[in-house]
Amino acid sequence: MIYLDNAATSFPKPSEVYGEMDEFFRERAANPGRAGYRLSTEAEKGIEMTRKALAGLFGASEPQRLVFTLNATDAINMAIKGLLNPGDHVITTTLEHNAVTRPLNSLERQGVITVTRVRPSPQGFLDPGDIKRAITHKTRLVALVHASNVLGTVQPIGDVGRLARERDLLFLVDAAQSAGLWPVNVEEQCIDLLAFTGHKSLFGPPGTGGLYVGGRVELRPWREGGTGVDSQNPVQPEDMPFRLEGGTPNFVGLAGLKAGVEFVSRTGTDKIRRHGQALTSQLLHALGDDTRFTLYGPPPEAEVGGGPATSPILSLNIRGMEPQVVGTILDESFGIAVRSGLHCAPGTHKEIGSFPQGTVRISPGFFNTGDDIAQVALALKEIASSTAVSSRQ
Amino acid sequence: MKTERYLRQILFHPIGKEGQRRLAESSAVVVGCGAIGSTTASLLVRSGIGYLRVIDRDVLEESNLQRQELFDEEDLREGLPKALAAEKRLRRINSAIRVEGIAADLNPTNAETLLRDAQVILDGTDNFETRLLLNDYALKTGTPWIYSACLGSQALLMDILPGKTLCLRCLVDSVPLPGSLPTCETAGILAPAAKLIASIQTTEALKILTNHPEALISGLVNIDLWKGSFQKVDTQTAPSPTCPACQKGEYEFLNAKGFSLTTTLCGSNAVQITPGGNAENGAKIDLVALSLRLQSALGVDNISQSPYLLKFRLKGREMVIFPDGRALLFGTQDTSLARTLYSQYVGL
Incomplete structure (x- = not known):
């Protein structure tokens, strides 16, 4: 089986992730911070090491402001619902994943907030000037996806962050697709809220993720409960990370995430990203001249900051075939796993003209090879030649 | 209990007053209200059963009227789910019976809720997968069920009594490969064949509910009305020693593993x-x-x-x-x- 759905979740993981989780779960998985015995302290130490490793990766000088969540969706909900007040205005884009779109839509429909949705260029890039023009005196938050999960296009978060900071707005970045793949620095890029997931390019297991909450932000906790500290306090403690981390954390998953983050740091985000980009580029060149295919997103030569401006994601369609049919044939007849449909980002498909059927999304990962891509290109061409003909012979 | 209404059935000696009383206290579930299911439901309600639940996921279509006796052209115009149209009709047939029509697709998630309390389960389904689900539920709960099927002019039936007879899984290893067998939609169905097997199915249910196990048919009934062949195949009546369902207790359809x-x-x-x-x-x-x-x-x-x-x-x-x-x-x-x-x- 050739797995090319790494934008959904990276698979396989580096072997040390499996090893660390297995060893941790068997040998050291006592409840952290709930007792003073040695195992418990070790478990807590494990979590703090993960926190520290991630804070280091994202350039956050205060690790305790990085809280663990179930995934990016959980982190984004925590940010949006813990921050916004009646009357606030939010600027976001039509490229967002439903993790951002739905919480904002729901607050908007309840009449709590107003929202402006900025549109990207036809290639899928955002102009920070458009965000600037959307600012009103009620604007509180700019919520922006770093890398599109449909097109792979990467947005200039540093420029938007500095703009938001100048205008005293808060800046939320959805780094679900970019954490581990692109440099993210909360201080240099003026990010107030950074939401990420553990199971994609950080190579951790599902059920891990986090939210970095910058010093300018105070969030209402939406999950309150046991923290293992300050138990006499009748309400959630003020101190971070406890303020936002009620309940027993997924410490086994976080042990795996630490091994994943260490793999990323050791290998280097640039190397990981360039490997994936080279594979996407190989596929683009293999299919680019073939008029039977519609390829979405920028051409391979599009650049930002001297390098390709896209993550290793390629969305395409075969003319005259539903993407779900193409995806099923790839799986059924060729043993190739890709994702078909809207990828939870309907707004993006409306922008690129692939709504409502969606696209076939091919997302290579660090463990894919050029041979995998050659095989998927061949399979796609064969499928494109196989248009169904009437049974009347 | 009104005896007048059921007098002819009470006069039939094996049922008698005692059987009729038992029947009035009993409950059955018909799964699938097509040609077989609707005849069985109608006969059971007329017989004076206490409670009948009819489960079907479909909406009535014109081509159903050729053989599904609970429905008519007015039902078709109303466009009701078959389960609800059946409930209405069954109440008109016998208002003393508690009848419940459930418009739902029986699957591993809801099977244990929808089949609960049945003293016998009657097969009116059109697919093997749902039958294997019924089989699992029946084995797990010790509920008798009656397998029935009809295609063209051929009809099949077998009583399955958990712990006593073989089960459906003893006969088939798994669901037949999709697309490998003809269906009523591709090979047609003769209404009388379905009604005949529904009549036998109802009779078997009456034997179970009035406590006459000695009268049950053992083995597989295989009838072809067009050819005029009536067979009872007695080849195997004991459970297969390797059956995963009735011998090992692996309910792969009820636990969703083997289900689509x-x-x-x-x-x-x-x-x-x-x-x-x-x-x-x-x-x-x-x-x-x-x-x-x-x-x-x-x-x-x-x-x-x-x-x-x-x-x-x-x-x-x-x-x-x-x-x-x-x-x-x-x-x-x-x-x-x-x-x-x-x-x-x-x-x-």
Whole structure:
């Protein structure tokens, strides 16, 4: 089986992730911070090491402001619902994943907030000037996806962050697709809220993720409960990370995430990203001249900051075939796993003209090879030649 | 209990007053209200059963009227789910009976709720997968059930008594490969054959509910009304020692492992059906043979093929079947409709 759905979740993981989780779960998985015995302290130490490793990766000088969540969706909900007040205005884009779109839509429909949705260029890039023009005196938050999960296009978060900071707005970045793949620095890029997931390019297991909450932000906790500290306090403690981390954390998953983050740091985000980009580029060149295919997103030569401006994601369609049919044939007849449909980002498909059927999304990962891509290109061409003909012979 | 109404049945000696009293306190569930299910439901309600639940996921269609006796043209105009139309009709037949029509697709998630309290389960389904689900539930709870099936002019029936007889899984290893067998939609069905087997099914249920196990038919009943052949096959009546369901207690259909998965697709207005079991074995459907069977039902112009798939248009929708049995139904997000059309035209 050739797995090319790494934008959904990276698979396989580096072997040390499996090893660390297995060893941790068997040998050291006592409840952290709930007792003073040695195992418990070790478990807590494990979590703090993960926190520290991630804070280091994202350039956050205060690790305790990085809280663990179930995934990016959980982190984004925590940010949006813990921050916004009646009357606030939010600027976001039509490229967002439903993790951002739905919480904002729901607050908007309840009449709590107003929202402006900025549109990207036809290639899928955002102009920070458009965000600037959307600012009103009620604007509180700019919520922006770093890398599109449909097109792979990467947005200039540093420029938007500095703009938001100048205008005293808060800046939320959805780094679900970019954490581990692109440099993210909360201080240099003026990010107030950074939401990420553990199971994609950080190579951790599902059920891990986090939210970095910058010093300018105070969030209402939406999950309150046991923290293992300050138990006499009748309400959630003020101190971070406890303020936002009620309940027993997924410490086994976080042990795996630490091994994943260490793999990323050791290998280097640039190397990981360039490997994936080279594979996407190989596929683009293999299919680019073939008029039977519609390829979405920028051409391979599009650049930002001297390098390709896209993550290793390629969305395409075969003319005259539903993407779900193409995806099923790839799986059924060729043993190739890709994702078909809207990828939870309907707004993006409306922008690129692939709504409502969606696209076939091919997302290579660090463990894919050029041979995998050659095989998927061949399979796609064969499928494109196989248009169904009437049974009347 | 009003005896006048049931006098002729009470006069039938093996039932008598005692049997009639037992019947009035008993409950049954009919799964699938088609040709067999609707006749069985009607006969049971007339017989004076205490409680009857009828489960069916479909909406009435014109082609059902040829053989499904609970429904008429007015029901068709109303466009009600068959379960609800059946409930209305059954109450008119006998208002003293507690009748409940449930418009739902029986699956591993709801089976234990929808089949609860049945003293006997009557098979009116059109697919093997649901029968294996009934079989699992019956074994797990010790509930007798009566397998019945009808295709063309042939009808089959077997009483399955957990702990006493063999079970359906003893006879079949798994669900037949999708698309490998004819269905009523592709091979047709003769109404009298369905009614005959429903009559036998109801009689068997009456024997169970009035406590006459000695009178039950043992073995498989195999009738072909057109050929005029009436057989009872006694070859095997004891459970198979290797049966995973009745001997090992592995209820693969009730626990969802062996059952098909039907999901609404992200994006397109479409549903995906993934049959259980067979794909893992690497079994493949003969798409050419399936195409030939579908041609008589749907017309050749509605069918197209490529090496990777078979497509057909059906009631304003399009179904795409892949060799491992997976299918996409475009034009709906209704998962139970997708299961219906799949079991009708491909076969589960």
